[in-house]
Amino acid sequence: MDWTSLYLKTSDLNVFILGTGEVATRRANKFLDHGANVMLAGTNLSGELEDKGAVLCSTQHVDELVEWSDLVVVASGDEELSDYVSTIAGDKLLNRADCPYEGNIIVPTSFNIGEIEISIFTNGKSPLMARQLRKRIQSIISEEDILEIELQDYARSILKESVEDQKERREYLYEIFEDEKINDFIKNKQIDDAKCYIDDLIGDCHDT
Numbered sequence: 001m002d003w004t005s006l007y008l009k010t011s012d013l014n015v016f017i018l019g020t021g022e023v024a025t026r027r028a029n030k031f032l033d034h035g036a037n038v039m040l041a042g043t044n045l046s047g048e049l050e051d052k053g054a055v056l057c058s059t060q061h062v063d064e065l066v067e068w069s070d071l072v073v074v075a076s077g078d079e080e081l082s083d084y085v086s087t088i089a090g091d092k093l094l095n096r097a098d099c100p101y102e103g104n105i106i107v108p109t110s111f112n113i114g115e116i117e118i119s120i121f122t123n124g125k126s127p128l129m130a131r132q133l134r135k136r137i138q139s140i141i142s143e144e145d146i147l148e149i150e151l152q153d154y155a156r157s158i159l160k161e162s163v164e165d166q167k168e169r170r171e172y173l174y175e176i177f178e179d180e181k182i183n184d185f186i187k188n189k190q191i192d193d194a195k196c197y198i199d200d201l202i203g204d205c206h207d208t
Contacts, residue, residue: 003106003121003123005108005119005121008071008093008105010031010034010035010036011034011035011036012035012036012037013031013035013036013037013070013071014036014037014039014068014069014070014071015028015031015036015037015038015039015069015070015071015072015073016038016039016040016041016062016065016066016068016069016071016072016073017038017039017040017041017073017075018040018041018042018059018062018072018073018074018075018076018081018082018085019040019041019042019073019074019075019076019077019097020040020041020042020043020044020045020056021042021075021076021077023075023097024040024042024073024075024076024097025046025049027073027075027095027097027107028040028049028054029048029049029052030107030110031071032049032052032053032054033052036071037053038052038053038054038055039054039055039056039057039065039068039069040054040055040056040057041056041057041058041059041061041062041065042056042059042076044056059078059081062081062084062085062088063088066085066088066089066092069092070092070093071092071093071094071095071105072085072086072089072092072093072094072095073094073095073097073107074086074094074095074096074097074098074103075097075098076098079098082096082098086102086103093105095107100124101124106121108120108121108130109121109127109130109131109134111134111138113138113141113146114146114149115146115149116141116146116149118134118137120133120134120137143189144186144187147186147189147191148177148186150191151176151182151186151191151194151195151198152173152176152177154195154198155172155173155176155198155202156169156173158198158199158202159172159173159202162202163202172202175201176198176201179201181197182194182197182198185197
């Protein structure tokens with residue numbers, strides 16, 4: 001397997017998408033929702049994409065659009081034009097929705113639960129199973145898991161300021177994760193109380 005999962009910072013990234021169909025629209029929404037500048041070349045643009053700031057361009061301007069872009073997404077049914085755009089993309093980041101392995105970026109199915117983003121990639125073997133796995137994962141992640149992440153983030157921020165040793169910080173985080181009183185706070189959605197308890201717990205441990 002020649003692919004590995006990475007996260008790309010997309011704020012202010014210039015993304016050119018060849019195509020305006022269903023796949024192209026889905027890609028555009030994803031990048032727009034994460035702060036990218038998006039231009040699409042095709043026949044029409046949905047009102048939703050326009051409202052988010054997407055720009056519709058003519059396919060006659062693909063050379064200029066590729067030059068402008070940091071990332072090129074090919075999601076068009078025009079095979080000849082798709083091959084041409086892929087060729088002139090050169091060393092730029094390239095996602096080919098029609099032939100993923102001919103690009104150097106794959107956009108996997110992904111979804112958010114709170115501030116958690118989860119991506120699923122089956123190495124191209126089964127998009128159907130990727131959707132099924134998504135449903136299963138969504139069904140097992142609870143609101144309590146989300147609150148636990150919030151508290152772990154809160155504890156980490158305090159520990160970084162007060163505990164220099166990384167191993168010691170990790171031990172505190174495990175202690176907080178396994179603390180029954182904190183688990184009770186989470187079950188009762190008493191997050192502010194849990195944070196106060198964490199403040200006292202870290203303070204007491206650090207003082208001793």
